[in-house]
Amino acid sequence: MATDDDAAMPPPIPTADTFTHFQDTLFSRVVATVKTAGAIAASDVSFQRSSDPAFNEGLDEVSARILGLANQLLHAAARGSSDIATPARMRDVDDVENGWGEVVEVVDYLLEKAVSWVSTPAALTAMISALEKCTEIAVDLEHHDTRSYIGFTCLIQISSRDQDWIVDALALRGELQALNAVFADGRIVKVLHGAYMDIRWLQRDFGVYVVGLFDTHYAAKALGFPGLGLAYLLKKYVGFDADKQYQLADWRIRPLTKEMFDYARSDTHFLLYIFDHLRNELIARSDPSNPSEDRLQRVLQDSRETALKRYERESYDAATGLGAAGWFNMVARDNLTPLQLALFKAVHQWRDNAAREADESTHYTLSRRQLFGIARQAPTDVETLLKVCVPTSHVVKERAKELVELVKSVIENPPDETVAPAAQEASAPEMELEPAPVATVPIIKTDIFAPAATAAASIQAHKSAFWGPVAGISSRWETGAVAASISLAVELPPLTAAVWVTPGEKEKAREAVVVVDPGARVEHQYIKGAAAQRKKEDDIIVVKALGGARKRKMPDDEAAPATADAEAEVPAAAVGESKEGSASGEEKEEQEEDAVALEPSRKREKREKKELRREKRRLAAAGGAGAAGDSGSGDAEKPREFQAFDYSKAPPVFNGHKDKGRWRDKKPGQQQQFDPYAKSGDAPRGMSRGQKERAGKSHTFKQ
Known part of the structure; x- marks a missing residue:
C-alpha cells in the first residue's frame, strides 16, 4: 500500500530504453488532466469550493503542483537558450494571466527547435526512416551557380507535419541517392514550389527522381492569385515576411549563419500548411464534370509534366549560337556591324572555354555588358581591355594578353561585308517549298x-x-x-446618249441647232424627249417634321439639279421672247408655275414670287424692260436682310419680362431678330427660400 511519503517522492528518471514508454504515459496523463480541467471549469467551481471544504483543499493542492511543474519546465527550457529570458515564477492565477506572453515565447522556442541538421550517414538513415511513415512532405533546394560553371546543390530542406530537416548536400553528396526510397514513392506527396529547376538539380547531382509532385506555383496560378511566388503565399496564409536577400547567398559557407539557417528552414516549414489551404480552395473551385473548370486536375497535370522532365546538358554551338548558353539570344536584338559581330562571337566562345577550365560561371568571367563593350571598342592592348572589363574577374586578369591577341586576330582578318546580320545567320534553315x-x-x-x-x-x-x-x-x-x-x-465607265446615235442623226442634229443665249442652259437634242418623264420622277414630297411648325428644307446641292431641269423644259421661243422683254404676263405666269413646281417648300415658293414681282416693279419704274426680262428667269435671288441684335437694349435675363410686342412694328420683309436670351426663362427654377434642408428626417419619401 502506498504511503504519503511514497507519493511525495519524485518519479524515477527514465533511461534510454524506458524513455519511449515514459513519453507515451506522460502524454496520456496530460490529455486526461486537460479534459478533467475543462469539465471542472464548465461547472460552478466557486459554489463547489464553498459547499465542499475537502474539494477546496484538494483543488488548491493540485493547482500548486501543476504550477510548480510548469515553472520547472519553463525554467529548464529557458536555460538552454540565450535568445529568450527566463520567465518569472508563477504562484497563482493572476501570475499566469499576467505572464502568459513569456510562457508562449518559451513554447514557440521549443517548437522551433524541432529541426535536425543532417550531415552524417546515420542521421540520413534516421531521417529516411521517419519520412517513409509520412503521407506528404515539403521539399526545397538551395543551389549555387555564381562561382561555378555548371552549379551544384548545397542544401536540401525537408519538412513533415512534425519536424524539419536540413540536409548538408556537400557533406553527403555521394549518399543522397538513398532519397529515392522516399522521393520515388508515389504514395507520398512531395510538395514543392516552382519545382522546374529543382527536378533537374536532383537528377543531375544525386540521381534522385520525384514521383507524386504537387507544385504550389501551379496552384496559385490556377486560382488566379496576383502573386505566384513563395513569398506571396507565406504572407497570404501565414503572415510571414521572407527575407529574400539570402536567395542568392553563397550556400557553400559552413557553418551557416543563423539568418541563413532560418531562411532555409522557412521555405519548407510552412509549405505543408499552405498546401492544405491551396488544396481546399482548388477542390471548392473545381468542377469535375467540366474539364475546363477542373482546376485541381489541371494543377496535378502540370505538376506531373514537370516531374517527367529530364536533365540534359546542352553542348555549346559556336557556329549557330543556339541554346541556353549560346550567343544568338544575346545579339538578336542588337545592331552590330559584321566586324563587331565577329568580335562578339569570338570573345563569347573564349569566355565559355575559360570559364569551363576555371570552373567559374560565364557571367562572373565576363558579363553581358563587358562582352558588348569589347565588341564595340575592340581593345588592342591590356590597359584598354581592363578599363572595359570593370569589375575585372581573376580569369580575365590572368588571361588578358590571350584575349587581346584574339581581338587583334579578328581585326586583322575582318569578315566579308556582305555577311548577313546575326539574326539571319543563326536562323534555322528554311524549308524549301515546292512552288x-x-x-x-x-x-x-x-x-x-x-x-x-x-x-x-x-x-x-x-x-x-x-x-x-x-x-x-x-x-x-x-x-x-x-x-x-x-x-x-x-x-466600265457610264455610257452617254451619244453612243447610240448614228452618223445620219448627228448631221440632222447639227442642222437643227438654234443659236441661243450663252448664259442659258443648252438643250441636248438627244434627250429632249425624256424631259417630261424625268420631271415626274424627280418630284419630291415634303413631310412636316413631327412636333414642329417648320418644314424640311432641301439642301442647295439637291435643289440645283431640279431647277436646272425645270429651266430645260422652257421652249426655245419662250427663251428668246424673255431675252427681248416682250413676253406677256400670262406666259410669264406659266413659266413661274413650271419653275415653282419643283421647289421643295411652299415657303420658298411664296418668297420667290414676291421677290420676282418686287424686281419687276423696280425695273419697270426705272424703265429697264430688258433688265426686267432677264430677271424674270428667276436665276438671281436677293440676299436676305438681317438686323443685328442690340445687346445694350436687351432686358435683364434673370428678372426681366418678355416683351410680347417687340416685333409689332417691324418693317415688311424684315427678318426677326435673333435673341440669345429668348429661352433663358425656360430653365428649371431652383429651390425657393421657404424650402430649406433640415437636419434629421428627409422629405424625399413621405409616409
Whole structure:
C-alpha cells in the first residue's frame, strides 16, 4: 500500500530504453488532466469550493503542483537558450494571466527547435526512416551557380507535419541517392514550389527522381492569385515576411549563419500548411464534370509534366549560337556591324572555354555588358581591355594578353561585308517549298457585251492560279456548264446618249441647232424627249417634321439639279421672247408655275414670287424692260436682310419680362431678330427660400 511519503517522492528518471514508454504515459496523463480541467471549469467551481471544504483543499493542492511543474519546465527550457529570458515564477492565477506572453515565447522556442541538421550517414538513415511513415512532405533546394560553371546543390530542406530537416548536400553528396526510397514513392506527396529547376538539380547531382509532385506555383496560378511566388503565399496564409536577400547567398559557407539557417528552414516549414489551404480552395473551385473548370486536375497535370522532365546538358554551338548558353539570344536584338559581330562571337566562345577550365560561371568571367563593350571598342592592348572589363574577374586578369591577341586576330582578318546580320545567320534553315503550279490563262479578244460561249469557256479557269486545285472553297473553280455571261472584274465607265446615235442623226442634229443665249442652259437634242418623264420622277414630297411648325428644307446641292431641269423644259421661243422683254404676263405666269413646281417648300415658293414681282416693279419704274426680262428667269435671288441684335437694349435675363410686342412694328420683309436670351426663362427654377434642408428626417419619401 502506498504511503504519503511514497507519493511525495519524485518519479524515477527514465533511461534510454524506458524513455519511449515514459513519453507515451506522460502524454496520456496530460490529455486526461486537460479534459478533467475543462469539465471542472464548465461547472460552478466557486459554489463547489464553498459547499465542499475537502474539494477546496484538494483543488488548491493540485493547482500548486501543476504550477510548480510548469515553472520547472519553463525554467529548464529557458536555460538552454540565450535568445529568450527566463520567465518569472508563477504562484497563482493572476501570475499566469499576467505572464502568459513569456510562457508562449518559451513554447514557440521549443517548437522551433524541432529541426535536425543532417550531415552524417546515420542521421540520413534516421531521417529516411521517419519520412517513409509520412503521407506528404515539403521539399526545397538551395543551389549555387555564381562561382561555378555548371552549379551544384548545397542544401536540401525537408519538412513533415512534425519536424524539419536540413540536409548538408556537400557533406553527403555521394549518399543522397538513398532519397529515392522516399522521393520515388508515389504514395507520398512531395510538395514543392516552382519545382522546374529543382527536378533537374536532383537528377543531375544525386540521381534522385520525384514521383507524386504537387507544385504550389501551379496552384496559385490556377486560382488566379496576383502573386505566384513563395513569398506571396507565406504572407497570404501565414503572415510571414521572407527575407529574400539570402536567395542568392553563397550556400557553400559552413557553418551557416543563423539568418541563413532560418531562411532555409522557412521555405519548407510552412509549405505543408499552405498546401492544405491551396488544396481546399482548388477542390471548392473545381468542377469535375467540366474539364475546363477542373482546376485541381489541371494543377496535378502540370505538376506531373514537370516531374517527367529530364536533365540534359546542352553542348555549346559556336557556329549557330543556339541554346541556353549560346550567343544568338544575346545579339538578336542588337545592331552590330559584321566586324563587331565577329568580335562578339569570338570573345563569347573564349569566355565559355575559360570559364569551363576555371570552373567559374560565364557571367562572373565576363558579363553581358563587358562582352558588348569589347565588341564595340575592340581593345588592342591590356590597359584598354581592363578599363572595359570593370569589375575585372581573376580569369580575365590572368588571361588578358590571350584575349587581346584574339581581338587583334579578328581585326586583322575582318569578315566579308556582305555577311548577313546575326539574326539571319543563326536562323534555322528554311524549308524549301515546292512552288504551286501557275495556270496560264490565254488572252482572248471578244465582245464584252455579248461574248460567245466558246470564248467564255476559254477564259474561265478550272483551278485558282494562286492556290492551285483547292477543292470545296468556291464554285468558280468547279467544272460545270459555262455561263453565257461573264462578270467583269473592272467596272466600265457610264455610257452617254451619244453612243447610240448614228452618223445620219448627228448631221440632222447639227442642222437643227438654234443659236441661243450663252448664259442659258443648252438643250441636248438627244434627250429632249425624256424631259417630261424625268420631271415626274424627280418630284419630291415634303413631310412636316413631327412636333414642329417648320418644314424640311432641301439642301442647295439637291435643289440645283431640279431647277436646272425645270429651266430645260422652257421652249426655245419662250427663251428668246424673255431675252427681248416682250413676253406677256400670262406666259410669264406659266413659266413661274413650271419653275415653282419643283421647289421643295411652299415657303420658298411664296418668297420667290414676291421677290420676282418686287424686281419687276423696280425695273419697270426705272424703265429697264430688258433688265426686267432677264430677271424674270428667276436665276438671281436677293440676299436676305438681317438686323443685328442690340445687346445694350436687351432686358435683364434673370428678372426681366418678355416683351410680347417687340416685333409689332417691324418693317415688311424684315427678318426677326435673333435673341440669345429668348429661352433663358425656360430653365428649371431652383429651390425657393421657404424650402430649406433640415437636419434629421428627409422629405424625399413621405409616409
